[in-house]
Amino acid sequence: MIPYGKQEITQQDIDAVVDVLKSDFLTQGPQVPLFEQSIKFAVDAEHALAVNSATSALHIACLALGVGKGDVVWTTPITFVASANCALYCGADVDFVDIDPLTYNLSAENLKKKLQHAKENNLALPKVVIPVHLCGQPCEMEKIHTLGQEYGFAIIEDASHAIGGKYKGNPIGNCEYSDITVFSFHPVKIVTTAEGGVVTTNSKELAAKLDLLRSHGITRDSSLMANDSHGGWYYEQVDLGFNYRMTEMQAALGVSQMSRLHDFVAKRNALAARYDELLKGLPLVTPYQIEDSYSGRHLYVIRLNLDEIQKSHKQVFDELRGKEIGVNLHYIPVHIQPYYKQLGFNIGDFPEAEKYYQKAISIPLYHTMSELEQLQVIKVIKETL
Numbered sequence: 001m002i003p004y005g006k007q008e009i010t011q012q013d014i015d016a017v018v019d020v021l022k023s024d025f026l027t028q029g030p031q032v033p034l035f036e037q038s039i040k041f042a043v044d045a046e047h048a049l050a051v052n053s054a055t056s057a058l059h060i061a062c063l064a065l066g067v068g069k070g071d072v073v074w075t076t077p078i079t080f081v082a083s084a085n086c087a088l089y090c091g092a093d094v095d096f097v098d099i100d101p102l103t104y105n106l107s108a109e110n111l112k113k114k115l116q117h118a119k120e121n122n123l124a125l126p127k128v129v130i131p132v133h134l135c136g137q138p139c140e141m142e143k144i145h146t147l148g149q150e151y152g153f154a155i156i157e158d159a160s161h162a163i164g165g166k167y168k169g170n171p172i173g174n175c176e177y178s179d180i181t182v183f184s185f186h187p188v189k190i191v192t193t194a195e196g197g198v199v200t201t202n203s204k205e206l207a208a209k210l211d212l213l214r215s216h217g218i219t220r221d222s223s224l225m226a227n228d229s230h231g232g233w234y235y236e237q238v239d240l241g242f243n244y245r246m247t248e249m250q251a252a253l254g255v256s257q258m259s260r261l262h263d264f265v266a267k268r269n270a271l272a273a274r275y276d277e278l279l280k281g282l283p284l285v286t287p288y289q290i291e292d293s294y295s296g297r298h299l300y301v302i303r304l305n306l307d308e309i310q311k312s313h314k315q316v317f318d319e320l321r322g323k324e325i326g327v328n329l330h331y332i333p334v335h336i337q338p339y340y341k342q343l344g345f346n347i348g349d350f351p352e353a354e355k356y357y358q359k360a361i362s363i364p365l366y367h368t369m370s371e372l373e374q375l376q377v378i379k380v381i382k383e384t385l
């Protein structure tokens, strides 16, 4: 089976992890700050904080921005459930903004309409909006940011798919148009730490808050304490945080992987360009890319023109899997998940997202994919369609 995604672990990665195992620190040592440095440098943000997953990162990002009971967070229905669950963890409500049928990202146009509608009808405006850079392709951040200024919401970019990408010439994660950006380092993503996440921000206050939240709300910084120190052992819990820390082994793997980030993303882009070229003329839509952007190309999603194919979406999917092509589908719209349906969402609520779901297939793409493997994928797609 040619998988839809795959990590690359080199001898350099293995050595980096083994060195940590032989060192004094398995957690809370020097590797996490080094990993954070590598992210700050790569994405040009003032602060980067590593945690144990992007899910944890999204949770503390919401908390740091004050999301709580009575608030609403808006995101896209075409994402992994974690982008929405983070608001529920904080006791807030979730709502969705339908996708742009060209890019499959949260539509800035639909966001504008939904905000206007909410304002005119005295409905709750969002406290935070979470655009997700699906497949690595950036959302229209400038427009979303302008709406944020107008309607007073904060922005968390879910860039789990997008490390190494650019928007209007600048690295995704520099938070030019957002308060916080979140990255994931799960093995299917562009860079891996096994499990892991990072938040970036340019705000000193948010960084301090995120730092507290990832480690129990405990501080050893006297400027944050309510009382004078009792002695060398002293620390204070000043907030209710969690244990969301990343281990030293994960961070060392991350540092080692980050040294190859640009190579990973360049290879993904070259493979995507070859798919664009060689899938031309088939009854499918290849990924549309917005102007002035450079996608991290985490996923390559094709959309089937089912009117021209004498097979159903599921038939095509099953046939590809049957012929050893490890296709997948990203994502089932979050609002039709049973958990979200019992919160009041229904089929029909976000029609573009649902249309996308009926036609989309993610085909294999990972930076170590060989030319032969890619040609095999293309050959099987041609046979199947």
Ligand SMILES: *Cc1c(COP(=O)(O)O)cnc(C)c1O
Binding pocket: 052, 053, 054, 055, 056, 079, 080, 082, 083, 132, 158, 160, 161, 183, 184, 185, 186, 195, 196, 197
């Ligand atoms: C993978 C992913 C997450 C969650 O990442 P973890 O690191 O596995 O917690 C969140 N959002 C999106 C869009 C993702 O793809």
